[in-house]
Amino acid sequence: MEPRRTTVEPPIHLKIADDIRLMIESGELAPGDSLPTLGDICEQWDCSVNSARGAISLLRSQGLITGGRGKAPVVRIPPGKxxxxxxxxxxxxxxxxxxxxxxxxxxxxxxxxxxxxxxxxxxxxxxxxxxxxxxxxxxxxxxxxxxxxxxxxxxxxxxxxxxxxxxxxxxxxxxxxxxxxxxxxxxxxxxxxxxxxxxxxxxxxxxxxxxxxxxxxxxxxxxxxxxxxxxxxxxxxxxxxxxxxxxxxxxxxxxxxxxxxxxxxxxxxxxxxxxxxxx
Amino acid sequence: MEPRRTTVEPPIHLKIADDIRLMIESGELAPGDSLPTLGDICEQWDCSVNSARGAISLLRSQGLITGGRGKAPVVRIPPGKxxxxxxxxxxxxxxxxxxxxxxxxxxxxxxxxxxxxxxxxxxxxxxxxxxxxxxxxxxxxxxxxxxxxxxxxxxxxxxxxxxxxxxxxxxxxxxxxxxxxxxxxxxxxxxxxxxxxxxxxxxxxxxxxxxxxxxxxxxxxxxxxxxxxxxxxxxxxxxxxxxxxxxxxxxxxxxxxxxxxxxxxxxxxxxxxxxxxxx
Missing domain, CATH: 3.40.1410.10 (Chorismate lyase-like)
Structure with missing residues (x-):
């Protein structure tokens, strides 16, 4: 198994995704809430649109948000277990x-x-x-x-x-x-x-x-x-x-x-x- | 929970990923084997480089391959359980x-x-x-x-x-x-x-x-x-x-x-x- 490379300064999209995850975990962003728009993300984290997209894509692959592909991404509403x-x-x-x-x-x-x-x-x-x-x-x-x-x-x-x-x-x-x-x-x-x-x-x-x-x-x-x-x-x-x-x-x-x-x-x-x- | 949309003709990158998955499951591609190159994929499935990249990215998100990000993707060698x-x-x-x-x-x-x-x-x-x-x-x-x-x-x-x-x-x-x-x-x-x-x-x-x-x-x-x-x-x-x-x-x-x-x-x-x- 190949470990991930650890870098001193993580790519900005990882940091953005992590910041948004913490907002979800703390309840600042509730289930069903819309995520900040790409424009908002670029401004708030001082990053490119590609980095903002990368962060959204990562959060989706972690199962934290739904939507995208044309729809605005929202915080996932977890189904009952x-x-x-x-x-x-x-x-x-x-x-x-x-x-x-x-x-x-x-x-x-x-x-x-x-x-x-x-x-x-x-x-x-x-x-x-x-x-x-x-x-x-x-x-x-x-x-x-x-x-x-x-x-x-x-x-x-x-x-x-x-x-x-x-x-x-x-x-x-x-x-x-x-x-x-x-x-x-x-x-x-x-x-x-x-x-x-x-x-x-x-x-x-x-x-x-x-x-x-x-x-x-x-x-x-x-x-x-x-x-x-x-x-x-x-x-x-x-x-x-x-x-x-x-x-x-x-x-x-x-x-x-x-x-x-x-x-x-x-x-x-x-x-x-x-x-x-x-x- | 939002179901995936089902389309009559699935996007080509899904089909490529599925074909390669079957090659892995059948043993045609063994653990540790290199995947076909992007060029090979484009030729074999008659698709764009973007579609070939999409297929590789999907296989990675499904845990079937490792490498990429500069390294050639290979079929994952599953670790012992x-x-x-x-x-x-x-x-x-x-x-x-x-x-x-x-x-x-x-x-x-x-x-x-x-x-x-x-x-x-x-x-x-x-x-x-x-x-x-x-x-x-x-x-x-x-x-x-x-x-x-x-x-x-x-x-x-x-x-x-x-x-x-x-x-x-x-x-x-x-x-x-x-x-x-x-x-x-x-x-x-x-x-x-x-x-x-x-x-x-x-x-x-x-x-x-x-x-x-x-x-x-x-x-x-x-x-x-x-x-x-x-x-x-x-x-x-x-x-x-x-x-x-x-x-x-x-x-x-x-x-x-x-x-x-x-x-x-x-x-x-x-x-x-x-x-x-x-x-």
Whole structure:
């Protein structure tokens, strides 16, 4: 990785961008406020129009402002964050034991999205495909072994933008004894994946979430309706059964400006109350 | 939030960037390879130099290439990812019960960074400060109540770049009965924070991690030595004691290109083996 060069006197557009960022952070410029015009910036910071443009462009790439490209830039209004908590894994597991009537009431939308289902359009696509090298390795199967690949998608009916997207993999051999599990027309399944797996005797005992982030591609930014400077959170969840086998892999992508992932880690108690321990 | 306008015919620089991205993803262009020159791009895609420059600039903002600004752009060599797993919370808790000799052997670096301590320079700064509105609310104390604020920092000795950075808060009233906990000269503390808290009778029973991501500011990109187009992962961890009180808040920042956060969620077993459940 190549570190940035550090210069004694930073270019003026960096200083301008930094000054404006501080104005945003201090609240001097509120969400929705217009930025100073190019002319104002040139006068106030005694710089060229190019430097003023460079500062605006940098603030946009940092996700602090929107507009531009013909529209006056304004301070971004941060969208509310949807919290997705790992608590729901246990809730979904408990639900798998409940009668179908009860399972049906808790919709996929509420358990998986944690948000109102208004204006959401869902689609699910099932396909039987070869595992491929990466997925096969995680399941301990051959790359040519078959897996059920499921794509879950929710879009905003009005804007057509993605709200939620994930791809899940399950080895076909684990679930083919129940043909209902291979048919996408049975979605949304009352009680979700953990109930589906329970019908073939599989109990999920542990989930491992692997989380990182990266910038979207141009196509992804369009699909999600992402402004410039907003990264995607990338999360792979591996579900393990009672025999410590990986039985499902789920790859999900979330827009970072609208998402908070929450993970709850309970700890085992100490074997006894600690009587004053030495430092 | 303002969605991007969708046009029937996307600008040529988007198409060029997309074509080159596919070449990178397919391996046709390998990490470290030079990109086609501006002249090559103009010829191959029949476009202006400005469009070629626009494509290169976009690929850089997406974190796919490095170089430029006078240097020839090359396909980024992705750095290895440091995995930070929530497993270490239980390991740290178990350690708090072990003799000091054993605790001393497991360095802060290994538990908190999961990487070799070679070439790392650590610093810790303790301060007693007012909680402030946001932190006070999480602790259920007054904004003017005092908290111990601790800043932990590890830098790469050679480059001076940050390797690890976090800020932690603990209400002073919880720990002041052991003055050793207020003195930064006792860092690195054998056994870490969970042992420190055990000396004042506090047992951590649960940790909640809140994870999101955003682009770095210019100053942050310089501190971390981040190339363009690499976001920061933002993680707030709240530690709860046996009385369900929030006793520590820890805010950490990680460069997304070098970090994978891993969270392990164990699930409670079903009350009994499910005999074939109805779909």
């Amino acid at each position: 949807v919290v997705r908590s790992s608590d729901r894994h246990q809730a979904e597991k408990d639900l798998a034991y409940r009668p179908e009537e009860e399972r049906s009431k808790v919709g996929e939308a509420e358990t998986n999205l944690g948000m109102s289902i208004e204006n959401q359009q869902f689609s699910t696509k099932y396909e039987i495909v070869d595992a491929g090298t990466e997925i096969a390795e995680l399941f301990g199967i051959a790359p040519t072994d078959e897996v059920l690949r499921r794509r879950f998608e929710a879009t905003n009916e009005k804007t057509g933008h993605l709200l939620s997207y994930s791809t899940s993999y399950i080895p076909k051999v684990l679930i083919e004894s129940n043909p209902a599990l291979l048919d996408e027309n049975n979605e949304p399944w009352p009680g979700g994946t953990q109930h589906q797996l329970s019908t073939v005797g599989i109990e999920i005992m542990c989930m491992v979430d692997q989380v990182t982030a990266r910038m979207p591609t141009t196509a992804e930014a369009q699909l999600w309706g992402l402004p410039d400077g907003v990264p995607l959170i990338i999360c792979r969840r591996i579900s393990l059964d009672a025999d410590d086998r990986n039985v499902e892999i789920s790859d999900a992508t979330y827009p970072a400006d609208r998402t908070e992932l929450r993970f709850v880690t309970p700890l085992e108690p100490w074997p006894e109350k600690p009587t004053p321990l030495k430092a | 440091v995995v930070r797993s929530s497993d270490r919370h239980q390991a740290e808790k178990d350690l708090a019960y072990r003799p000091e000799e054993e605790r001393s052997k497991v360095g802060e670096a290994e538990t908190n960074l999961g990487m070799s301590i070679e070439n790392q320079q650590f610093s810790t700064k303790y301060e007693i400060v007012d909680a402030g509105t946001e932190i006070a609310e999480l602790f259920g104390i007054a904004p003017t109540d005092e908290v111990l604020r601790r800043r932990f920092e590890a830098t790469n000795e050679k480059t001076g770049h940050l390797l690890s950075y976090s800020t932690s808060y603990i209400p002073k009233v919880l720990i002041e009965s052991n003055p050793a906990l207020l003195d930064e000269n006792n860092e690195p503390w054998p056994g870490g924070t969970q042992h420190q808290l055990s000396t004042v009778g506090i047992e951590i029973m649960c940790m909640v991690d809140q994870v999101t991501a955003r682009m770095p500011t210019t100053a942050e990109a310089q501190l971390w030595g981040l190339p363009d187009g690499v976001p920061l992962i933002i993680c707030r961890r709240i530690s709860l004691d046996a009385d369900d009180r929030n006793v520590e808040i820890s805010d950490a920042t990680y460069p997304a290109d070098r970090t994978e956060l891993r969270f392990v969620t164990p699930l409670e077993p079903w009350p009994e083996k499910p005999t074939p459940l109805k779909a």
